[in-house]
Amino acid sequence: MSTETEAKRKSVKQNKQLESRGRLLVKCPDKPGIVSVLSTFLYSHNSNIMESSQYSSNPENGTFFIRIEYHCDGLLAKSEQMEKDFEEIAANHSMEYEFAYPNERKRSAIFVSKEPHCLMELLWEWQNGDLDTNIVIVISNHEDARPFVEALGIPFHYIPANKDIRKQVEAEQIRLMAEYEVDLLILARYMQILTPDFVNHFESRIINIHHSFLPAFIGVGPYERAFERGVKLIGATSHYVTNNLDEGPIIEQDVERVDHRDDVIELKKIGRQIERRVLVRAVKWHLENRIIVECNKTILFH
Amino acid sequence: MSTETEAKRKSVKQNKQLESRGRLLVKCPDKPGIVSVLSTFLYSHNSNIMESSQYSSNPENGTFFIRIEYHCDGLLAKSEQMEKDFEEIAANHSMEYEFAYPNERKRSAIFVSKEPHCLMELLWEWQNGDLDTNIVIVISNHEDARPFVEALGIPFHYIPANKDIRKQVEAEQIRLMAEYEVDLLILARYMQILTPDFVNHFESRIINIHHSFLPAFIGVGPYERAFERGVKLIGATSHYVTNNLDEGPIIEQDVERVDHRDDVIELKKIGRQIERRVLVRAVKWHLENRIIVECNKTILFH
Amino acid sequence: MSTETEAKRKSVKQNKQLESRGRLLVKCPDKPGIVSVLSTFLYSHNSNIMESSQYSSNPENGTFFIRIEYHCDGLLAKSEQMEKDFEEIAANHSMEYEFAYPNERKRSAIFVSKEPHCLMELLWEWQNGDLDTNIVIVISNHEDARPFVEALGIPFHYIPANKDIRKQVEAEQIRLMAEYEVDLLILARYMQILTPDFVNHFESRIINIHHSFLPAFIGVGPYERAFERGVKLIGATSHYVTNNLDEGPIIEQDVERVDHRDDVIELKKIGRQIERRVLVRAVKWHLENRIIVECNKTILFH
Amino acid sequence: MSTETEAKRKSVKQNKQLESRGRLLVKCPDKPGIVSVLSTFLYSHNSNIMESSQYSSNPENGTFFIRIEYHCDGLLAKSEQMEKDFEEIAANHSMEYEFAYPNERKRSAIFVSKEPHCLMELLWEWQNGDLDTNIVIVISNHEDARPFVEALGIPFHYIPANKDIRKQVEAEQIRLMAEYEVDLLILARYMQILTPDFVNHFESRIINIHHSFLPAFIGVGPYERAFERGVKLIGATSHYVTNNLDEGPIIEQDVERVDHRDDVIELKKIGRQIERRVLVRAVKWHLENRIIVECNKTILFH
Structure with a gap:
């Protein structure tokens, strides 16, 4: 297995x-x-x-x-x-x-930073035969995930990332996407901003998981801000990436109940469970051609 | 309103x-x-x-x-x-x-015993224009519901019911169904057994709400038995009535979380909320011709 | 009943x-x-x-x-x-x-505008013995609800409301709150802004239902904006009213799944079901002294 | 990681x-x-x-x-x-x-057969620091899980199992439980019946995951029977093992929605997601001493 x-x-x-x-x-x-x-x-x-x-x-x-x-x-x-x-x-x-044609499997790339839970869930579903894609490459700005990615025979590319080197980083990423003939790019908690130039290369082909119930808590630190606001449910949102931050077409959302005792660490722990399932659902539906994007919304044919 | x-x-x-x-x-x-x-x-x-x-x-x-x-x-x-x-x-x-043809509204009868919550929810949705039917008659073996049924201009018929007079009760009910040209018969917590003869008159046209997550707790006292068993969720099930008790084609089910502090009274209170929404959903889908019965299951076209 | x-x-x-x-x-x-x-x-x-x-x-x-x-x-x-x-x-x-002391029932006032579903749910729970309060007065800027409020023996006061007469309207409302010795003020879809002066009179004693999953869609037209954004879940939020619009301490939230086929009318229909249960839960917990407000959040002792 | x-x-x-x-x-x-x-x-x-x-x-x-x-x-x-x-x-x-004393971590054994999803979820939570236990041994009647269990440094014992050799299998298992000083025994889809003798050794210390919403579909083939019955929700139940099959004190239950299009394979796929989270929750609560067993029910202190 x-x-x-x-x-x-x-x-x-x-x-x-x-x-x-x-x-x-x-x-x-x-x-x-x-x-x-x-x-x-x-x-x-x-x-x-x-x-x-x-x-x-x-x-x-x-x-x-x-x-x-x-x-x-x-x-x-x-x-x-x-x-x-x-x-x-x-x-x-x-x-x-x-x-x-389902037998022509789409080729997916996964981008990840330090937090591995979304990557792990994708790999798990894929190993299990439940994700109808070829995962052809994993790219990360951290080395953490290398061992278990390579153990599955998937090429792992470490590309450091920060604001100052964004242009050359993206050039390298675009080169790799071309080399590996990538159809779908999955941001599995990849914590770097993508430039408009990069996004335009992959219109309606980049799926992101945002760790809040959009449009609540757009941008950074959603769990911290959910804690501050005292919400009673937290959520996660998978969406296609556009050049408006966290404003792309929403594919799937889900929530879990929290209470006043849950601090930010606990919210993140609960949130990870939501992120995992919300991202996997979105990726599956994309792979099954169940999603049509129209006017910044998604039509989902279940 | x-x-x-x-x-x-x-x-x-x-x-x-x-x-x-x-x-x-x-x-x-x-x-x-x-x-x-x-x-x-x-x-x-x-x-x-x-x-x-x-x-x-x-x-x-x-x-x-x-x-x-x-x-x-x-x-x-x-x-x-x-x-x-x-x-x-x-x-x-x-x-x-x-x-x-949706403009040819189906004609519905509601049967109810003492507990009015399912009847109330149906009447509320109907008043609100959200239940596309003519409620032509309410029949009960108790007088409790008469005032607010008649206040809405709906004929209310009190027919006492018990095992000994079942035959004549059902004869009267069948007569009324014919007189009011009833298309759909809704058992909104009607706590009497129907005879096979009666059920056969209205095949796939009687919708019941059972106060458990079927097939758990078939028969009487489901909340009492849920309490005894110590389940962590309770549910309700709407289904078409057949001559196998609580074994008819399931239309809709839903659940709510409960815990060890909830006694039977509390379970019933929580359960009423589930029963209300589960019955109304089933009735709506029936009225919109969204349900096909096949081999004791339902195909639901949403 | x-x-x-x-x-x-x-x-x-x-x-x-x-x-x-x-x-x-x-x-x-x-x-x-x-x-x-x-x-x-x-x-x-x-x-x-x-x-x-x-x-x-x-x-x-x-x-x-x-x-x-x-x-x-x-x-x-x-x-x-x-x-x-x-x-x-x-x-x-x-x-x-x-x-x-639970036997000293709190005295509640309900404010409502045109949409009656939250008022109805409160009255229903109250009739059913599940809302431990005396509903002493209903105030509305429309006459619609008068018949069924008065039918339950509850005084109904019609007070027209708009921006220009806000001061005198609130003066009359405050007078009535005093006359009826109101402990809790429930805004059951009351679509008027309250002045800081009014709110200060009833600190942590006004519960509102907002028809979105706050902090998403603060302000007017939340269902319209949820439709525009293409969210996959809609929600409702009950909260104590403060002088920051829709920013008061959140008591309870819940959501329902929607899809691309649901237009604004359908979202409102689904939303009404959420609003009803979210408001009733908040009111119950308040009446049972289960809520402590601290730093714009609620501590909820279930 | x-x-x-x-x-x-x-x-x-x-x-x-x-x-x-x-x-x-x-x-x-x-x-x-x-x-x-x-x-x-x-x-x-x-x-x-x-x-x-x-x-x-x-x-x-x-x-x-x-x-x-x-x-x-x-x-x-x-x-x-x-x-x-x-x-x-x-x-x-x-x-x-x-x-x-939480710092005295309980020592857990996991029993598994062919299906690895519950084992994987436990290991994942444990690696992530979210499962406060020492997993000291994994026992299986299949070799499948050996590579990734041993990769984590956990001893893996293959013990073939069937009805005829049950006595000697259990003797070996009991010996290993003693050798590894096991406090908690987790049946992560271990598809073998345990004898009363074995169960008595570990009273209120064996947690099982049953792949149905108990008491519905007690025994074998719950997904097959759920499909036959046409239920609209499927569930999973974690419970302490007693000598009445699937009748032990229920710790946690959860459900997911299914429809007429879901065949048995699809039900199992959906069910795996439920089983994973329901078992992990039960194990966590046990490890945090949040569960008291009383009269075949659990009191859960969250």
């Missing part, structure tokens, strides 16, 4: 089950007949719709969003033609769209 | 919004193309799919379930023709189906 | 059980021996400690808080002497303290 | 803070004056009560339980005399009691 080999073996088994599964995400102006067009297209390509979720931003002149998961025998061989055939439909209905 | 007139006024306004809304529920053998057939049918009848949820019991040779909510201008005038046109499709694909 | 008489009858029964119950709340500089002094005092007055909760703000040089609930046969006749005997102890240890 | 050395270093730091902390648990017939006797005793031994929780099973002729946490400079040197001095008080009031 604790070796790379086993995780790989599990993923191979999963891939086999997933080879005939496709996902189609579409966004377009809402009007009658869209579902008919899409489902008829899939049927004509011998695909059976297994799961379908849709949302209209507005009953009139709104935007239509849909996520379809379909089964198609021999999908791998057919997908190229299917995508080609879809182009005309998309053009006719002004669709933005994405075909995704 | 506390008068029948206002509740009626609210419902009129809602009905107006709902006049162009239809719901279609379908159950059939699963195979590719069903969604295409249904969505193309709706599109050809100028209907726009607003909400759609589906479920397959099994990837292979399973049963397919779908609930579609659609918008169609002038639906009232067209629905008869639509339903007629649908017959051939249904026959071709061995569909069981139901067309429902 | 729905009449004043029954509510009174219940309260009489409760009073009888409560006649021998006393509560003692103490705040003093922390040092060894305080519990010994207090428990020995109570024992010497034939009182049995039934419940005791304490808290030290700091292990060293901190402040000590304790709430003791004790049983004493014939307490009513003895309490005066007990309180007199306690004076020397209190002086020796620099104690601030309060003796409270 | 991942090495034994660091965990030890953390525990040393903690021990230092804890050296002056004592805990006293008392059970005796309820009568006025008990708190006075205990607090005066502690005060006379220069101890300051930091935390105190009590419970009476019954207002009249009940049993009184109290847990006191106190601070005493130089406690280690004084504790023997204190305990000696306490004997007379205990005798006078028919007290059962226990003095506990």
Whole structure:
């Protein structure tokens, strides 16, 4: 269970089950007949719709969003033609769209600073076969996590970080993201500010965990400020990173009850449990293409 | 807010919004193309799919379930023709189906014994315009609730009940259900056993609230037994009534935390809060045609 | 259940059980021996400690808080002497303290505007015998609630309110608070700003329900802003009113899950359920003398 | 973080803070004056009560339980005399009691079968300094967990187990428990039945995690049966092991929401999250002497 080999073996088994599964995400102006067009297209390509979720931003002149998961025998061989055939439909209905194939696992990078709990939870779920991604690299501005990351066969890169060397640090990080062909960047309690330039490189592809119930306690020291304010619940928020600090589209939030006896240390301890599960949920949903970002909000298709 | 007139006024306004809304529920053998057939049918009848949820019991040779909510201008005038046109499709694909129109409000009866909290919550939600039904009659084996039921303009029928007179009591109840054309029968803490004969009259149309987290504490005295066992959470369960006591399809469950200091009286107090919300949720989902019963379970389309 | 008489009858029964119950709340500089002094005092007055909760703000040089609930046969006749005997102890240890007797029910006023759900929940709990207070007056800047308040035998005062007449409105309200000897003032969705002068009259005796998870969405339109921000949970907060808007000591908070489909109307609907239970809990704890306010936070002795 | 050395270093730091902390648990017939006797005793031994929780099973002729946490400079040197001095008080009031010193860490054994998630969570909390115990041995009937247990410097013993060799297996286990001087035995998804003889060796010292919301789904296959029944919440229960299967005193329970789409595999996945946190909470409370077992229930002093 604790070796790379086993995780790989599990993923191979999963891939086999997933080879005939496709996902189609579409966004377009809402009007009658869209579902008919899409489902008829899939049927004509011998695909059976297994799961379908849709949302209209507005009953009139709104935007239509849909996520379809379909089964198609021999999908791998057919997908190229299917995508080609879809182009005309998309053009006719002004669709933005994405075909995704679960067997083509997304490649994830994890950024972490000193606190390892979120990293550990991600690795644990991944080892367990419950996180459908290849974790291709872990980057940290501390050496602490190296032993157990490398023990799992994952490359660990130590890159010191502070305000003064931010530019060169980010240049190196961007280089590594390219080298490892990273699709998703997970900030698992990475305590450094990212520059707009860096963020723009990875639009809607950086997931952060903020240790408060946003928009309460934006910025630094949320547990300290929660303690000061005397709140009765503390929370955590996972969100896509944008260039407005802690203002990106929220993916998931959760809370736990606290009371007057809980000092800041205790709040952090309770908070770690919340952060772990809130980040993992967000990452899973992203990997399953369940999230659409629209106007600084997320549409979540469970 | 506390008068029948206002509740009626609210419902009129809602009905107006709902006049162009239809719901279609379908159950059939699963195979590719069903969604295409249904969505193309709706599109050809100028209907726009607003909400759609589906479920397959099994990837292979399973049963397919779908609930579609659609918008169609002038639906009232067209629905008869639509339903007629649908017959051939249904026959071709061995569909069981139901067309429902939110403006045709279901007619509900509430049965209650001494404890009024579930009845009160239902009436409150109904007054508030949040329960899309006509409450046409309240039946009780106690007189307690009469004043505030009649104050809302709802007929209240007192029918004494005990084991010895069960047959004639149920005969009278069935007569009233017919007279008031009742679609849904809500047992809001009605503490009498119903005979199989009665239950068969209203298959999948009687919703009960059981004051435990089923299948724990089936039968009488669940709070007493929860206290005896020393559980740390208590719950409530809403379910359709079948002829196996407390074994019917579960619709909704919820729990609250308790501790060793809570005696039976306190458990009941906490439990009332759970019962209220669990019953109301179940009733709402039933009224919105969000529940399909299959093999003693419920499929819930949120 | 729905009449004043029954509510009174219940309260009489409760009073009888409560006649021998006393509560003692103490705040003093922390040092060894305080519990010994207090428990020995109570024992010497034939009182049995039934419940005791304490808290030290700091292990060293901190402040000590304790709430003791004790049983004493014939307490009513003895309490005066007990309180007199306690004076020397209190002086020796620099104690601030309060003796409270559950049978001396606090007198509550409820302020409400148009939305009745919090008022209704309070009245419901009160009718049910679960709110240990006398509701002596309801004040509103709308007439809506009059019928069902007066039906319960509670005086209802309509006082129109707006910015221009605030001074005279508050003068009238203060007069009524004095006339009805009000101990606790509950703002059950009263949508008017109170002046510092008014608030100072009732320090730590005004409980408000704010319809957000504070400190998120301070001020107006919290549900609108929660919708704008795309949060995944909404909440409500009950707190004592101070002269910093929505910044008073928090008593209780709770949340519910929402999603992208929930528009502002739906958020308000879900929010009403949270507001109802969060306000009722806060009021109950206040009535049971379970809350101590310290440095803009609450210590809650459950 | 991942090495034994660091965990030890953390525990040393903690021990230092804890050296002056004592805990006293008392059970005796309820009568006025008990708190006075205990607090005066502690005060006379220069101890300051930091935390105190009590419970009476019954207002009249009940049993009184109290847990006191106190601070005493130089406690280690004084504790023997204190305990000696306490004997007379205990005798006078028919007290059962226990003095506990947090710096004397309890010694824990973990039993595990194939599923490692509960073991992992315990080890994680322990590494993090959040589990105040020495994990002295892990015993399993499978080899899977050996690498990561031994990597933490904890002895791992593989003992194959099945019905036929139960006697000799348990003999070996009892021998190891004695050799390692084990205080607490944690069944972290150990899927073997223990004989009455074994259980009697460790009364109120074996904590099990059962993968259902007891008393629902006692025995084998709870997730399979939860799926069959169509429940809308699944749970887990930690409890002390007695000789009635799954009937021991419940320590903690928690639940998560599930729906009709969750098959047994998904239920197990969700359930693992619940099991992890429910077991860890129970173990923590036990280690902090917060649990008193009385009449097959637990009194929990938080």
